[in-house]
Amino acid sequence: MTKKQRQKATLAEVAAMAEVDVSTVSRVLRGQSEQRIRAETKERILEVAKKLNYRANYTARALRMSRTFTLGIVVPQLDNPVFSAAIRGAENVAAKNGYSLLISHRDPGDAGTTIAKLSQMNRVDGLLVASLDADEVLRSDLAEANVPYVLLNRQLPGTALSVVLDSREAARRATEYLISLGHLRIGHLGGRPGGFNAQERLAGYKMALEAADIAFDPSLVTMGDYTFSAGRESVRELAKTDATAIMAATLVSAAGAMAELRLAGWQLPQEMSVIALHDALFAEMLFPALSTVMMPTEEMGRVAADLLISKLSGADPEPVLALPPGRLIVRDSTVAPRSGARTSK
Amino acid sequence: MTKKQRQKATLAEVAAMAEVDVSTVSRVLRGQSEQRIRAETKERILEVAKKLNYRANYTARALRMSRTFTLGIVVPQLDNPVFSAAIRGAENVAAKNGYSLLISHRDPGDAGTTIAKLSQMNRVDGLLVASLDADEVLRSDLAEANVPYVLLNRQLPGTALSVVLDSREAARRATEYLISLGHLRIGHLGGRPGGFNAQERLAGYKMALEAADIAFDPSLVTMGDYTFSAGRESVRELAKTDATAIMAATLVSAAGAMAELRLAGWQLPQEMSVIALHDALFAEMLFPALSTVMMPTEEMGRVAADLLISKLSGADPEPVLALPPGRLIVRDSTVAPRSGARTSK
DNA sequence: TAGGTATGAACAAACGATTGTTCAAGATCA
DNA sequence: TGATCTTGAACAATCGTTTGTTCATACCTA
Numbered sequence: 122m123t124k125k126q127r128q129k130a131t132l133a134e135v136a137a138m139a140e141v142d143v144s145t146v147s148r149v150l151r152g153q154s155e156q157r158i159r160a161e162t163k164e165r166i167l168e169v170a171k172k173l174n175y176r177a178n179y180t181a182r183a184l185r186m187s188r189t190f191t192l193g194i195v196v197p198q199l200d201n202p203v204f205s206a207a208i209r210g211a212e213n214v215a216a217k218n219g220y221s222l223l224i225s226h227r228d229p230g231d232a233g234t235t236i237a238k239l240s241q242m243n244r245v246d247g248l249l250v251a252s253l254d255a256d257e258v259l260r261s262d263l264a265e266a267n268v269p270y271v272l273l274n275r276q277l278p279g280t281a282l283s284v285v286l287d288s289r290e291a292a293r294r295a296t297e298y299l300i301s302l303g304h305l306r307i308g309h310l311g312g313r314p315g316g317f318n319a320q321e322r323l324a325g326y327k328m329a330l331e332a333a334d335i336a337f338d339p340s341l342v343t344m345g346d347y348t349f350s351a352g353r354e355s356v357r358e359l360a361k362t363d364a365t366a367i368m369a370a371t372l373v374s375a376a377g378a379m380a381e382l383r384l385a386g387w388q389l390p391q392e393m394s395v396i397a398l399h400d401a402l403f404a405e406m407l408f409p410a411l412s413t414v415m416m417p418t419e420e421m422g423r424v425a426a427d428l429l430i431s432k433l434s435g436a437d438p439e440p441v442l443a444l445p446p447g448r449l450i451v452r453d454s455t456v457a458p459r460s461g462a463r464t465s466k
Numbered sequence: 467m468t469k470k471q472r473q474k475a476t477l478a479e480v481a482a483m484a485e486v487d488v489s490t491v492s493r494v495l496r497g498q499s500e501q502r503i504r505a506e507t508k509e510r511i512l513e514v515a516k517k518l519n520y521r522a523n524y525t526a527r528a529l530r531m532s533r534t535f536t537l538g539i540v541v542p543q544l545d546n547p548v549f550s551a552a553i554r555g556a557e558n559v560a561a562k563n564g565y566s567l568l569i570s571h572r573d574p575g576d577a578g579t580t581i582a583k584l585s586q587m588n589r590v591d592g593l594l595v596a597s598l599d600a601d602e603v604l605r606s607d608l609a610e611a612n613v614p615y616v617l618l619n620r621q622l623p624g625t626a627l628s629v630v631l632d633s634r635e636a637a638r639r640a641t642e643y644l645i646s647l648g649h650l651r652i653g654h655l656g657g658r659p660g661g662f663n664a665q666e667r668l669a670g671y672k673m674a675l676e677a678a679d680i681a682f683d684p685s686l687v688t689m690g691d692y693t694f695s696a697g698r699e700s701v702r703e704l705a706k707t708d709a710t711a712i713m714a715a716t717l718v719s720a721a722g723a724m725a726e727l728r729l730a731g732w733q734l735p736q737e738m739s740v741i742a743l744h745d746a747l748f749a750e751m752l753f754p755a756l757s758t759v760m761m762p763t764e765e766m767g768r769v770a771a772d773l774l775i776s777k778l779s780g781a782d783p784e785p786v787l788a789l790p791p792g793r794l795i796v797r798d799s800t801v802a803p804r805s806g807a808r809t810s811k
Numbered sequence: 812t813a814g815g816t817a818t819g820a821a822c823a824a825a826c827g828a829t830t831g832t833t834c835a836a837g838a839t840c841a
Numbered sequence: 842t843g844a845t846c847t848t849g850a851a852c853a854a855t856c857g858t859t860t861g862t863t864c865a866t867a868c869c870t871a
Contacts, residue, residue, distance in 0.1 A: 129588065129612070131857060142821045147859060157819060179587040180528045181857035184826050189525060191568075199554040200547055200746065209544040212571050221589060223536075224569040226557050242524040243474060244566060267474070349751060376751040383753055402545070403748050406694060406721040408728055476827060487851045492829060502849060526827035529856050 130173035139169040146170070150177070192429060193223045193245035195235055197253045202372070202401035203418050204251060207273055210422025211249055218430050220246075227252075237265035247429045249273060249422075255315070269432045271425045276317055276441060282432060283441045284425040286416050288318045288398065291446035292325030292368065295396045295414045298449055299366045300333045303457045304394065307335075308364035310355050310374055311344040319344060322370055322398070345374065352377020360385065365458040366394035376407055379454070394455040404452065412455040415447030475518035484514040491515070495522070537774060538568040538590035540580055542598045547717070547746035548763050549596060552618055555767025556594055563775050565591075572597075582610035592774045594618060594767075600660070614777050616770045619763075621662055621786060627777060628786045629770040631761050633663045633743065636791035637670030637713065640741045640759045643794055644711045645678045648802045649739065652680075653709035655700050655719055656689045664689060667715055667743065690719065697722020705730065710803040711739035721752055724799070739800040749797065757800040760792030 132150075136143040141162060149158060149166045169175075183189045192215050196204045212222045223245055227235040239245050248270035252259045260277060263270065272283040292309075299307050309326045312319035323342065330337050343358045345351030352374030359367060360382065369375035375397035382393055389395070390409050397404070400415035421444055431438055477495075481488040486507060494503060494511045514520075528534045537560050541549045557567045568590055572580040584590050593615035597604045605622060608615065617628040637654075644652050654671045657664035668687065675682050688703045690696035697719030704712060705727065714720035720742035727738055734740070735754050742749070745760035766789055776783055 129586075129857095132859095133857075143858080144822080144860075145820055147857095148820095151859080159819060162819080174586075176586045176588075178529075178857050179589050180525055180532075180534060181826090182859075183525045184523075184529050184828085184856085185858045185860085187525075187826065199557075200550045202545055205545040205550055208569070209571055212544075212569060216570075221568050221570075221584075223566050224553065224557060225561075225566075226554055239566075241474070241519075241521045243521075244524050349747065373747075373751070376748075380751060380753060380755070402694065402718075403721070403751070406718070406725060406748070407751065408725060408753050410725070477829095478827075488828080489830075489852080490850055493850095496829080504849060507849080523827050526856090527829075529858090530827080530829050532856070 129178065130170075130175045131178065132175075135166065135170050135173055135175050138173065139166045141166060150175070187243075188433075189244060189246050190219055191221045191223050191245045192247055192249060192426060193225055193239045194249040194251070195225045195227050195239075196251045197227060199224075199226050202403070203399060203416075206401070206418040207249075207251060207422035207425070210419035210424075211426040212422075214423045214426035214430070218426075220426075220430065236262050236270075240266045240268040246433050247271070249425050249429060251275070269429060271429045271432075273421060273425055274318065280440055282428055282438065284421050284428060285441060285443050286318075286418070286421060287443050287445050288321040288416075289325035289328070291398045291414045291416055292322040292370075293329045294325075294446060294449060295368045295398060296326050296329035297332070298412075298414075298451075299368060299394060299396060299455065300329060300335070302366070302394065302455060304366040305335055305458075306338075306341065306362070306364045306366075308341045308343070308359040308362065308367045310352060310359065310367055310369040310378055311342060312370045313346050314344045319370070326368060347371045347374055349373045349377040349380075353381040356381050360387075364393070366396070366455070369395060369397040372397050372399050372401060372404055372411070372413070375411055375454075376403075379407060379409075379411070390454045390456045391459060394458070396455050398446075400447070400450055404450070407454070409453035412452045413450045415450055417444050417447050420444060474523065475515075475520045476523065477520075480511065480515050480518055480520050483518065484511045486511060495520070532588075533778075534589060534591050535564055536566045536568050536590045537592055537594060537771060538570055538584045539594040539596070540570045540572050540584075541596045542572060544569075544571050547748070548744060548761075551746070551763040552596065552767035552770070555764035555769075556771040557767075559768045559771035559775070563771075565771075565775065581607050585611045585613040591778050592616070594770050594774060596620070614774060616774045616777075618766060618770055619663065625785055627773055627783065629766050629773060630786060630788050631663075631763070631766060632788050632790050633666040633761075634670035634673070636743045636759045636761055637667040638674045639670075639791060639794060640713045640743060641671045641674035642677070643757075643759075643796075644713060644739060644741060644800065645674060645680070647711070647739065647800060649711040650680055650803075651683075651686065651707070651709045651711075653686045653688070653704040653707065653712045655697060655704065655712055655714040655723055656687060657715040658691050659689045664715070671713060692716045692719055694718045694722040694725075698726040701726050705732075709738070711741070711800070714740060714742040717742050717744050717746060717749055717756070717758070720756055721748075724752060724754075724756070735799045735801045736804060739803070741800050743791075745792070745795055749795070752799070754798035757797045758795045760795055762789050762792050765789060 132143045132146050136146045146166050149163050194211055198204055215222045225235045247268050250270050251273040272281055274285050276283050276285055327337050341362055341364055343355040345355040356378035375395050379389055379395055387393055396412045398414050398416055400413040404411040404413050428438055477488045477491050481491045491511050494508050539556055543549055560567045570580045592613050595615050596618035617626055619630050621628050621630055672682050686707055686709055688700040690700040701723035720740050724740055732738055741757045743759050743761055745758040749756040749758050773783055
């Protein structure tokens with residue numbers, strides 16, 4: 122049984138066995154200021170440490186250094202592929218830098234409690250915050266935080282650190298692609314009217330139209346939120362128009378739109394092309410498989426964690442980092458428009 | 467600016483302001499052994515603590531009590547809805563009990579490191595472990611753990627604590643439903659041949675057939691793993707048979723099967739009914755919307771966290787807890803077979 | 812050879828809580 | 842009134858590190 126060996130060995134035990142002081146052991150094991158230690162002593166200590174399978178007690182270290190080497194991430198939803206990707210990215214970077222990731226799901230209801238709890242109890246050194254809340258709500262939540270934080274895909278006027286996706290460019294690219302297929306009447310299934318990202322996407326959509334000399338028609342734009350059911354509802358408006366293609370703000374609303382159209386008897390993609398921003402496995406699972414502009418959400422998580430860690434290390438990084446959209450992924454949901462447009466249904 | 471107030475107040479500061487000893491403050495704030503404290507003193511301390519917005523320093527407490535009040539959860543994938551649901555459940559229960567949840571994504575590659583790292587550094591009091599690894603790999607990983615752990619939807623002979631879903635009953639129920647629709651030739655799109663859960667599902671499938679006096683036909687069973695592409699491949703076998711319905715092990719493989727059949731020109735659900743185990747939002751996004759037997763994965767997370775916490779509190783709970791499957795959710799992917807079966811394609 | 816500088820390691824003070832023990836003063840009793 | 846018991850709170854040790862300071866020894870230099 123090696124059980125005994127696995128039990129936590131303390132610095133004191135290593136010190137005793139190596140017949141030196143704990144401080145010496147600590148210095149050797151930390152690897153810093155090696156100058157002041159005889160090679161022979163160092164070796165002896167290293168040997169004993171290995172034999173005892175010594176691991177620094179994380180808690181003691183955290184107390185002494187008043188740093189927990191833990192990052193918290195607060196997300197509104199855990200099952201949204203966008204957030205899980207961000208979490209994965211953040212976790213990777215955190216781990217790579219010796220940090221752990223504390224996850225905290227926060228229902229839009231319980232304002233602030235999570236952020237406050239994590240940061241005020243000194244559980245985390247910093248916070249990664251993704252929120253769907255309105256600006257004021259988020260702002261007042263963050264006021265409770267007594268640690269540095271980075272916002273995910275969100276911008277809040279002020280000095281807050283943020284990592285944002287370039288929704289505008291992504292929207293532009295998606296729209297541009299539809300145009301390149303020959304579509305002239307392109308609907309936009311957008312996000313919440315007030316939201317920053319919704320505006321950005323709309324702007325990108327307009328840019329693409331403009332570049333192609335297509336007049337912007339407000340009746341082709343419907344705003345909802347980012348849910349499946351909102352997608353279904355919104356698309357009913359577009360179905361009444363002569364749109365031949367839809368650029369959707371996100372995967373799930375695109376899925377809603379396709380489901381609804383199909384139920385109404387439309388042939389997809391022949392009668393309506395659909396493209397969405399963001400990409401995930403299930404874009405491929407839809408029928409027709411959904412064309413998308415991939416958004417680097419995992420990288421957003423990585424970059425945010427990086428930013429936070431560098432901030433924690435004393436750096437003073439750029440407050441806002443924008444990530445370019447990823448590549449266009451053409452699947453089966455986008456085709457050239459048929460010569461004769463469908464009249465209505 | 468209330469900034470100053472928000473800075474971490476220590477026990478000593480509260481004690482000083484209330485003109486008592488730290489130990490007294492601690493006792494009052496812990497709420498234990500209240501007997502030995504004058505009501506008046508207690509009140510004064512409480513008042514000061516509130517004024518100073520005192521929060522116990524989590525790290526100091528952890529060191530002193532040698533408990534971190536943190537649970538670790540190790541998952542193989544972060545974007546799989548099954549795991550995110552489990553995480554959500556675990557996080558809820560953890561939070562409710564004053565624990566935090568440390569998340570750790572563990573690629574099937576880096577054997578053991580994660581578990582060892584978390585537990586040997588005293589970062590967590592216990593571990594929730596979800597793994598797709600083979601038994602021996604998992605077992606050797608766990609040998610490194612020097613904290614209690616609970617396995618998620620996995621059983622490992624021995625005394626390990628587990629929470630498992632009743633895959634057998636779920637499979638039975640799904641199959642039973644297909645039979646009730648009139649299907650007699652039912653295919654099963656299963657999981658990894660060696661896996662415990664795969665066996666269970668197969669057993670449930672057989673039970674339902676038997677109960678309906680339908681002979682078991684091995685050629686109607688194909689095993690793969692739980693991915694989209696595996697679903698596509700496996701279903702080709704079934705397409706060659708006279709099966710009129712498929713009971714799939716999980717959502718994504720069902721989605722793969724549907725995608726493949728459709729590409730091959732099948733009419734769904736008329737020519738092939740499909741039902742899957744597990745439920746998530748995207749079952750509704752598929753076309754036709756996928757019928758499922760819901761599996762309580764979120765509850766699995768909750769129960770597992772509960773189990774772990776009770777174990778940490780000194781209880782000696784049942785090693786294996788089985789959760790009954792949830793209800794049958796009938797959507798559009800399952801219909802009665804047509805009188806004349808499709809011959810082939 | 813005496814005085815000064817490196818060198819290597821021990822000493823000791825935190826970090827901020829929890830908790831067993833001690834102790835002064837007031838209450839109780841004979 | 843003196844001895845004993847309660848009560849309320851202070852004292853003090855401890856958890857396992859990190860890190861500034863002290864200190865003995867050996868080494869130089871003059």
